[in-house]
Amino acid sequence: MTVSEDLVPEVHPEDVPQETFEVIGRVPEGATREEAIAHLRDAARAVRGRDIRMVRAAGLGHIGGEFSVIDILVTLYLDSLNMGPELLGDPDRDRFILSKGHAAAALYTTLAAAGFIDPEDLSTFMQPMSQLNGHPARTKIAAVEASTGPLGHGLPIAVGTALAGKLDGSARRTFVVTGDGEMQEGSNWEALMTAGNHGLANLCVIVDRNRLQQGARVADTNDLEPLPDKLRAFGMEVVELEGHDHGALRDAFANVPAASGKPTAIVAHTMKGHPISFMSDNVAWHHKVPSEEQVEAALTELEQS
Amino acid sequence: MTATAEKKLHDCRDAWVEALVELGQEDDRIVAVVNDSVGSSKLGPFQSEFPERLINVGIAEQDMVGVGAGLANGGKVPFVSAASCFLTARAMEQIKVDAAYSEHHMVLVGQSPGMAYGELGPTHHSIEDLAWLRTIPNLTVVVPADPEETRQAVRWAARHDGPVFIRVSRMGVPDVNPEGYEFAPGKAVTLREGSDVTLIATGTVVSRALEAADRLAERGVDARVLNMPTISPLDQDAILAAAAETKGIVTVEEALTSGLGGAVAELVVRHTPVPMRFVGVTGFAPTGEVGWLLDHFGISAEGIVSAALEILA
Numbered sequence: 294m295t296v297s298e299d300l301v302p303e304v305h306p307e308d309v310p311q312e313t314f315e316v317i318g319r320v321p322e323g324a325t326r327e328e329a330i331a332h333l334r335d336a337a338r339a340v341r342g343r344d345i346r347m348v349r350a351a352g353l354g355h356i357g358g359e360f361s362v363i364d365i366l367v368t369l370y371l372d373s374l375n376m377g378p379e380l381l382g383d384p385d386r387d388r389f390i391l392s393k394g395h396a397a398a399a400l401y402t403t404l405a406a407a408g409f410i411d412p413e414d415l416s417t418f419m420q421p422m423s424q425l426n427g428h429p430a431r432t433k434i435a436a437v438e439a440s441t442g443p444l445g446h447g448l449p450i451a452v453g454t455a456l457a458g459k460l461d462g463s464a465r466r467t468f469v470v471t472g473d474g475e476m477q478e479g480s481n482w483e484a485l486m487t488a489g490n491h492g493l494a495n496l497c498v499i500v501d502r503n504r505l506q507q508g509a510r511v512a513d514t515n516d517l518e519p520l521p522d523k524l525r526a527f528g529m530e531v532v533e534l535e536g537h538d539h540g541a542l543r544d545a546f547a548n549v550p551a552a553s554g555k556p557t558a559i560v561a562h563t564m565k566g567h568p569i570s571f572m573s574d575n576v577a578w579h580h581k582v583p584s585e586e587q588v589e590a591a592l593t594e595l596e597q598s
Numbered sequence: 599m600t601a602t603a604e605k606k607l608h609d610c611r612d613a614w615v616e617a618l619v620e621l622g623q624e625d626d627r628i629v630a631v632v633n634d635s636v637g638s639s640k641l642g643p644f645q646s647e648f649p650e651r652l653i654n655v656g657i658a659e660q661d662m663v664g665v666g667a668g669l670a671n672g673g674k675v676p677f678v679s680a681a682s683c684f685l686t687a688r689a690m691e692q693i694k695v696d697a698a699y700s701e702h703h704m705v706l707v708g709q710s711p712g713m714a715y716g717e718l719g720p721t722h723h724s725i726e727d728l729a730w731l732r733t734i735p736n737l738t739v740v741v742p743a744d745p746e747e748t749r750q751a752v753r754w755a756a757r758h759d760g761p762v763f764i765r766v767s768r769m770g771v772p773d774v775n776p777e778g779y780e781f782a783p784g785k786a787v788t789l790r791e792g793s794d795v796t797l798i799a800t801g802t803v804v805s806r807a808l809e810a811a812d813r814l815a816e817r818g819v820d821a822r823v824l825n826m827p828t829i830s831p832l833d834q835d836a837i838l839a840a841a842a843e844t845k846g847i848v849t850v851e852e853a854l855t856s857g858l859g860g861a862v863a864e865l866v867v868r869h870t871p872v873p874m875r876f877v878g879v880t881g882f883a884p885t886g887e888v889g890w891l892l893d894h895f896g897i898s899a900e901g902i903v904s905a906a907l908e909i910l911a
Contacts, residue, residue, distance in 0.1 A: 384673050432701050438671055440700045443691055449661045450696060453631075453668020453676075456653060460629070461673070480692075483661035 303582060304352035314343045314415060317406040320372045326540065329372060333539040337367045338595050340402045343415060347398045349588050351419040353427060357565035357578035358472060359399035361503040364537045365470060365561055366391075366399055370407040373546035375465065378408045381435050385465045388454050390439045392447020393472035393501060394428040395580075400437075401425050409436040445478025447471060448498060452484045455496040455556075463495075466549055470499045474506030477515050482527065485556075489528020494550035497557040498529065501536065503565040507579045521560055529558035536561030537568070568598050605805075607770030611640040611709065613745035614766045617752035618677060622648050628756065631666045631678045633659050639679040639709050659684050663692035663706070670702040675756055682708025682724035682765060683715075686731065697761040698737040705755040710768045712802060712852030713883055713891045720882040728800075728857025731763050732830045738762045738783050739830040741801040741851075741858075744773045747827055750781035758783075767802045767852075769888050774804045774825060786833035792822035795906045796840035799850035800826045800858045803877075803897055807850045810902035821906060829858055834865055841866050846873035846909035850902055852892065854879050875905035 317336045320329040340363050348354030369389055370376070380386040391400050398418060405412045410425075417423035424433040428442030439450045451469035458465050471481060488496050500520070504511050511517055521531045530552035534541040542561070551557040565579070566572025569591045583591065622628045622644060629651045630644055636654065645652045653669075655662045659680060666678040678685070685708050686693065697704050708727055715722035731739045740755070740762060742748040748766060755762040775787055789804070790811050799807035804825045811821040822844055824836055840847055847866065849859035855876035863874055883891050892898060896905075 388671065430699070432699075439667065440695060443695055445660070446664055446692065446696060449664025449692075450668040450671065452661070453665035453670075454672040455668070456665065457669045457672020457674050460650060480658075480660035480664065483655065483658035484664065486658070487655050487661055487665065 305349060305585070314339065314402075314405065314412040316408045316412060317371065318408060319377065329543065330539045333364075333368055333371060333543070336371055336406055337364050337539070338598060340367055340399065340406055342592055342595055343402045343405075344398050345583060345588055345591055347402065347415055347418045349583055349585070350416070352582055353419055353580070354398050354582065355395040355580045356583065357505065357572060357575070357580070358393060358501070358503065359396045360567050360569065360572065361536070361563040361565045362393065362396050362470060362501045363399050363403070364539060365499055365501065365542060366403040367406065368539050368542040369468060369546065370403050372543050374468065384461075385463050387465050388438050388451070388467040390441065390447040390451050390467070390469040391429060392441055392451075392469055393444070393475055394441030394447070397425070397427060397429050400429055404434070404436050410434065444472065444475040445480035448481045449484040451496060451498070452488045452493065455488070455493045456491060458495050459491070459493060466495050466497060468497045468499060468546070470501055472506070473500055473502045473504060473517060473520075474511050474514070476500060476517055476520070485524070485527040485529065488556045492554045493556045494554055497546070497549040497559065499559045499561055501563055502560050503563045505565045505574070505576050505579065509576060524558040524560070528555060530555045531558050531560060533560045533562065536563035569594050605772035607772055608745045609770060610742060610745050610748040610767045613748040614707065614752055615640045615643055617749040619643050619647060621753065621756050622651065625675065625756070627673060627675045629653060629669055629674045629676050631655065631662055631669065631676050633657055633662045633680045633684065635680045635709065638681055639707070641679065659688035660692050663689040664696050666704045667692070667696035667700060667702050670704045675703060675705070677705045677707055679707040679709060681722070682711035682727050683722050686724060686727040690730065693731070693737070693763075694734055698734045701736055701760055703759045704761055706761070706763045708763060708765045711765045712767070712769070713879065713888050714768050716887040716891060717885055719885065723883060725854050725879045727765065728829050728851065728853040729860060732857065732861050736761060737830065738828060740764045740783070740828050742766070742827060743801055743804040743825050744771055744775060746773065746779060747775055747781055751827070754781055754783070765801060769802050771802050772805050774808065781827060783828045784831035784833050785827075786836035787825040787827065788822065788836070789825050790821065790823040792820040793844055794820040795909055796822040796824060796844045796847045797850060797902060797906065798824045798826050798837065798840070798847055798858065798862055800829065802852045803850050803892070806892070806897065806899055807902055809899040810906065813899055813903050814906055819906065819910065826858060829861055832861055832865060837862055837865055838870050841870035841872045846875070848875045848877060848902060848905045848909065850877045850897065852879070852897060873909045875908055877902050877905050
C-alpha cells in the first residue's frame with residue numbers, strides 16, 4: 294500500500310448509479326425468531342450493497358472493517374436497541390457508540406435503514422459539507438452518541454454514559470463496538486478496569502474480532518490473546534459468538550447483562566470483508582477502494598449470499 | 599514582592615471546591631471525575647457530601663476525560679479535575695475529540711498549573727497548557743487570577759453549554775479584581791488605567807503586574823494593567839485599544855510565552871502592530887520552589903518593569 298493510495302481518493306461518482314435504498318425498519322413486533330433472522334439477513338445484505346457503492350463513489354472508506362461489523366450494527370439498530378428516531382432526546386434511550394469510527398459508512402447505512410438518516414443523504418458520503426464525514430460526529434448526526442475516529446475513545450465514553458445511567462437508576466443499556474486491533478490502545482483497558490470495578494451491568498462491550506488490523510494480522514502485530522481471559526480478568530462476563538450469525542447476536546444482546554452485577558463483553562468472531570470471497574479475511578481490503586468490476590462482482594456474490 | 603506580601607494570599611482551590619459544593623447542592627447533575635486527585639483537587643468536602651457523585655477512575659487520565667464525556671452524554675455536568683500537567687498532556691486527544699470537537703458540556707479543571715509544583719520539577723509543571731489549549735477550537739480557556747474569579751468561572755462553566763478548561767492555582771494569590779466584579783468570557787478587566795504602556799497579565803501573576811505598575815509609576819511611567827481571565831476567547835477590543843492607545847504591550851503569564859503572549863501577538867500583528875515584550879516561562883525550569891522560579895524567569899515586578907522600559911526606550 295503506497296502513501297499516495299492512502300491519501301489520494303480516486304473519486305468516481307459518475308460511475309456509480311444512484312442506488313435505490315429505502316428505510317427498512319425494525320424487526321416487526323411479534324415476528325418469530327426465524328422471521329426476525331430473515332429480516333436482519335435481508336437488511337444486512339442491503340446495507341452491504343449500499344455501503345460498497347458509497348465507498349466506491351467517495352473513493353475512500355474502510356470496506357473490510359465495515360463488512361465485518363455490519364451484522365452487529367444491523368442487529369442492534371433493527372432489533373436489540375431500545376432506540377429509534379422517535380426516541381432521540383429521550384434520556385432513557387439505549388446508547389450505542391461505534392468506537393471503530395472508521396467504519397462510518399456501515400454506521401450511516403445502518404442508520405438510514407433504521408430511519409435515522411434520509412437514505413438519499415447517503416450519496417453525499419464524504420462530499421464537501423456533507424454531514425456524513427469520514428468518521429461519525431455527534432454534532433453532525435443526532436443519532437451519533439459520540440464522535441469517534443481516533444481509536445480507544447468510544448469505550449471510556451461508554452463507561453461514562455453507563456455510569457450516568459447507573460447513577461440515575463435508569464434501565465437503559467449502553468453498547469459499544471471496538472475493533473480488535475483497537476484493543477491495543479491502553480485507554481480501553483483503563484476503561485475496562487473502571488467498568489469492572491463499578492460493576493456496570495448496563496454496559497456491553499462488543500469486540501469485532503476480525504483478527505486483522507490496517508497493516509497486518511493482529512497476532513503478528515501486537516497480539517491480544519488470550520483476549521477472553523484478559524476481559525474476564527478485568528471483571529467482564531465474556532460471551533463468544535459468531536459475529537455474522539444474526540440469531541446468536543440477537544440472543545446475546547437480549548441477554549445483556551449476561552451476569553448480574555458485571556459488564557458484558559461479547560467477542561464477536563468475524564471476517565474482514567465478509568462475505569465477499571476476494572475480500573474476506575484479506576488484509577489488503579482494510580481501506581482499499583473497489584473498482585467498478587469488483588463492485589459488480591461483490592454485488593453478485595451478495596445476491597447469492 | 600513587598601506590596602503583594604502585605605496582602606492576604608489565597609489558595610484558589612478553596613474557592614473552587616466551595617463553588618462546586620454549592621453547585622452540587624443546587625443541581626444534582628453536577629459530578630466530579632478525578633484521577634486519584636481528590637486531595638490535590640481539595641475535593642474532600644464534595645466527596646463527603648456527594649460520595650456517589652465523585653467518580654475516581656484512578657491514575658488513568660485518558661479514561662478520566664472519556665468518562666467525563668460519557669457522563670455528559672448521559673445528562674450529567676462533569677467537572678474533570680486533575681493536576682494540569684497530567685490532564686492536559688496525557689489526555690490531549692480526549693480533550694480535543696471527546697470534549698472540544700464533540701462540543702460536550704463538560705469542564706476540565708487543571709489544578710496546580712504553571713510551576714506550582716516547584717521543586718518536583720518540569721515533569722509536574724504545566725507550562726505548556728495555555729499554548730496547547732488555546733489552539734483547540736470550541737474550548738473556552740479560563741485562567742482565574744483570584745478566589746472570586748475562580749468561584750465565578752466555576753459557576754459560569756456549570757451553566758455554559760460547551761467545553762471549558764479552568765486553570766486553578768494553588769500558589770497563594772491576593773484578591774486583584776475590584777468589588778462587584780463579574781466574570782464574563784472574552785472580557786478583560788482594566789485594573790489600572792494608563793497611557794504609556796499596557797501590561798496584560800493572566801492568572802497567578804496578575805498581582806505581579808500590578809506591583810510592576812506601581813514601580814513604573816514611581817519612575818513616571820503610566821502603565822495600564824489588564825487582567826485577561828480567558829485566553830480563548832480573547833478580549834480583542836481591549837487588546838486592540840491598548841495597542842492603539844499605548845506605546846506597546848507586555849504580556850505576563852506563569853506559562854510558556856506562547857500562551858497568552860502568543861495569543862495577544864497574533865491579534866496585534868494582524869490589526870495594530872506595536873512593540874511587545876513577553877514575560878513568562880521560556881524553558882524547562884531548573885530545581886527550585888515556585889516563587890524562586892518565577893523570579894528566575896523574570897516573571898517578577900522587576901522583570902515586568904524592565905520589559906516595559908525596553909518598549910519605552
